[in-house]
Amino acid sequence: MDLEVSAETPRAEAERCTWLTRSESAVDLADYEWICIQSLGFISCIPRDTLIEIMLRCLHAERSDRLQGHVDGEGLVDPMSSYGSDERETSHGFPLYLTEICRWWREAALETPRLWSSARLTLTDSNSMKQHCAILALAELWLSRGVKEQLTLVVNVHFGTSYNDSAATAAAAALGRLLDFHSPDLRRICLRRIPPSMVGRTHTSLSNNLFPSLQDIELETAVGSMWSGRFDSLENASRLRSVRLGSTEDSPHDITSLCLPWHQLTTLYLLVVVPTPDCLQILHQCSDLKIVELQLIQFGSFNSQPLTLRHLCKLHVWFDGEIDSFLDALRLPSLSSLSLSLTVSPPWNPFRSQFWMSHADQLTEVELKLPIGGDLRQVFHTMPNITSLHMDIRVTPSFFHSWGPELLPALVTLTIAIVYPRDESFLRSVRMILPFLEQRRSCGAARDCSSHLERVRFDDGTNYGRDSCELVGMDDVLASDMEVEFNRIRHLKVSGMEIDWQVQGEDILLPRVMPSRVLSDLEIAMNNLCERFRGPIF
Numbered sequence: 087m088d089l090e091v092s093a094e095t096p097r098a099e100a101e102r103c104t105w106l107t108r109s110e111s112a113v114d115l116a117d118y119e120w121i122c123i124q125s126l127g128f129i130s131c132i133p134r135d136t137l138i139e140i141m142l143r144c145l146h147a148e149r150s151d152r153l154q155g156h157v158d159g160e161g162l163v164d165p166m167s168s169y170g171s172d173e174r175e176t177s178h179g180f181p182l183y184l185t186e187i188c189r190w191w192r193e194a195a196l197e198t199p200r201l202w203s204s205a206r207l208t209l210t211d212s213n214s215m216k217q218h219c220a221i222l223a224l225a226e227l228w229l230s231r232g233v234k235e236q237l238t239l240v241v242n243v244h245f246g247t248s249y250n251d252s253a254a255t256a257a258a259a260a261l262g263r264l265l266d267f268h269s270p271d272l273r274r275i276c277l278r279r280i281p282p283s284m285v286g287r288t289h290t291s292l293s294n295n296l297f298p299s300l301q302d303i304e305l306e307t308a309v310g311s312m313w314s315g316r317f318d319s320l321e322n323a324s325r326l327r328s329v330r331l332g333s334t335e336d337s338p339h340d341i342t343s344l345c346l347p348w349h350q351l352t353t354l355y356l357l358v359v360v361p362t363p364d365c366l367q368i369l370h371q372c373s374d375l376k377i378v379e380l381q382l383i384q385f386g387s388f389n390s391q392p393l394t395l396r397h398l399c400k401l402h403v404w405f406d407g408e409i410d411s412f413l414d415a416l417r418l419p420s421l422s423s424l425s426l427s428l429t430v431s432p433p434w435n436p437f438r439s440q441f442w443m444s445h446a447d448q449l450t451e452v453e454l455k456l457p458i459g460g461d462l463r464q465v466f467h468t469m470p471n472i473t474s475l476h477m478d479i480r481v482t483p484s485f486f487h488s489w490g491p492e493l494l495p496a497l498v499t500l501t502i503a504i505v506y507p508r509d510e511s512f513l514r515s516v517r518m519i520l521p522f523l524e525q526r527r528s529c530g531a532a533r534d535c536s537s538h539l540e541r542v543r544f545d546d547g548t549n550y551g552r553d554s555c556e557l558v559g560m561d562d563v564l565a566s567d568m569e570v571e572f573n574r575i576r577h578l579k580v581s582g583m584e585i586d587w588q589v590q591g592e593d594i595l596l597p598r599v600m601p602s603r604v605l606s607d608l609e610i611a612m613n614n615l616c617e618r619f620r621g622p623i624f
Contacts, residue, residue: 137191138198196231203232206240215253222260229268235299237268240276243284251283258284262291269295276304279334297323304355306332321345330355342368352397353377357404363388363412369395376400388412399423402453413441421445425453425476437465447471454479466493478503478545486515486522497526498540505547512548513564516571519544523575527583541584548589 132140195201205225209218229237241261245254261284265275269291280288285307292305300323320326326347332355333339339358348371360366360382367390369375375395379402388409394417401418402425403409413436424445426436436442436456446468453476462479466472472494504515526539572587576595579585586593 134194137194141195141198141201199231199233200236202228202230203236204238204240205229206238206242208242208244209257210244215256218253218257219260222257222264226264226267229264229271232271234271236273237271237299238274238276239264239268239272240274241278243277243279243281245279245281254281254283255287258287262287265291266295269297271299272297273299274302275300276302278304278306278332280305280307292317293319295319297326299325301325302328302353304330304332306330306334306357318345321347323347324350327351328353330357332357333359341365348372349374351375355379357381359383363390366390366412369393373397378402380404382406382409382412388415390415392417394418396420401425403427410436410439410441413439416441418445419448422449423451424449425455427453427455428457437468442468450474452476463488463493469494471496473497474499476501485518487518489522491525498538500539500541501543501545503545503547510564513567513571516568516575520571520574523578523583523585527578527581539583543586543588546587546589546594 205228207221207225209221225239229239265272265288275297277288296319300320303320303326324347327350329346329351330353331339331341331344339360341356341358341360342365348368351372352374354372354375354377357379358381360380366380366388369378370390370393372395375398377400378395378398382403382405388411393415397420398418399420400423401416401421403413404427406428447470449469450471451474452469452472455478457479462485466489473496475494475497523539523542572595575585575587579595585595587595
C-alpha cells in the first residue's frame, strides 16, 4: 500500500502544479484590483501612532523614490513627472506616495507636520531651468506644512561646465525666495557646491534675513567669493551652534571677515584654505567649542599665546606641512578624540611634539592617516587608554608580530588600512595578523586579562580581480595558501569576533562565514513564514 502511494505522489504533484498554473493564468486585472480594494480595510486598521511612526522611519531612510507627477486638491504639486531615472537626481525626499495609498493614510500624513519638515533637493545640469524652479517651488510648499522652527533645507548642486549661467541664475533666484520665505523657521541649512552664478543671490538671502531658529549651517561653494562678504544677520542667530564652511578650490579664504557668533559655537568645520595662521586667532573667541575640524594647507608658523578650549573633546586636522607650532599652542583638557590626516611625509614627528606628550594619555579615540612608517610601539605606549584606533599608515609585515597584549590594553575597536604587493609579503602579513587576532580573542575571553578586542576592520586596497578573493597576478599556489589563511580568519568571525575584511566596499569574509546552524535557523524561519501566508495574504 505504501508503495502505491509513493508511486502516485509525483503524478498527483504534477497535476496540482498544472492546475495552479492554469488558475494563475486565468487571473485578470479585475481580480488584482479586487484584492487591493479588500486589503484597504486591513491597512486602515493600523493604529494611527504606529502608522505615523512607520511613515517617519520611511522618510528618514534617505531613500531615492521617484515622485508621482500630479496636482491634487490639497495643493501637493509634483512638477517632476518626467524626471530622470538617475538615483542621485531623484533623491528629493518628497514621499508623496504616502498620501496616495488610501484616505486614511492621506489624512494621517497631512496632519503630521514632522513629515514635511525636511526637504533635500538635488539640482543637476541634466534638467531645465523650468524644472529647477519647479523643484524649489515644491520645496517651498512642502516646508510650509512642516513644524515651525524645525525645518531642514539641504540643496546639492551638480552643475557641469556646459550649464549656462542664465539657468543657474534663475535657480538661484528661486533658492533665494525659498530661503527668504522660510528664514524664521529654518533650523538647518545645507548648501553644497554652489556655483559662481548662484553665489550672489544666495549670499544676499543669508545676509539680509534673520534666522532666529537656525542651529546648524553648512556652506560649500566652488568659488572663494562666497566668503568675500559678511553674514551680518547670522551674527544675531542666537541658536546657531554648528558651522561648516567648505570650498572645492584651493584659493585662500579669510574666515575672519564672516560675522558669526563665534562665542556660542560648539561645532566648527573649516574645510577651506586658511590664508595665514593669524586667521585662526578667531578660535580665541570660541570658548564653547566641542568639535573642531580644520584643513591647514600651506600653513605657516602660528604665533599665538596658548589657546585654551576647555570643552573641546574632538579634534580633526588635515594638513600638508608643519603645524607643530599650532598644535603646541593648544590646551585641550577635555580632548578624547583626535584625528590627524596628512598626504605627504611631515618634516616633523607629530608623536614627539609637545601637544602629543600633553594629550596622548587622555585620548580614547585616535585616527591616524599619515604616510610614515617605522616602529609604532613607542607611540602606543603613550596612549594606554585608547579604545578605538583607526590607522592608515604604511606598516611592515612584522607590524602585528610585535604587537603584544601589553600594547593598547583597552583597545576594543581597530580599523587599519592595508596595501601590499601581490606576492608572498601579503601572505606573510596575513599570517602575522592571525596570531594577533587569536591572542586578543583568547585574552579577551580570560577574566584576568584586560585586553578585549571586539571589532576589527581591514580596509584592503590591494589589487583584486573580479572575484573579491582572487588577487590579480598571484599564482595558483599562493592564491590557495591565501584562501587557507582567510578561512582561519573566517573561523574567528564565526566564533564571535567581529571581523570585516573590506575589499571594494564588500566584506570578503561574509559569503563564507554563515555556519550550518545559522542556515538551519534561517530555513526554519522562512518555512514558518511560508506556512503563515499559505492562505490569502489579506
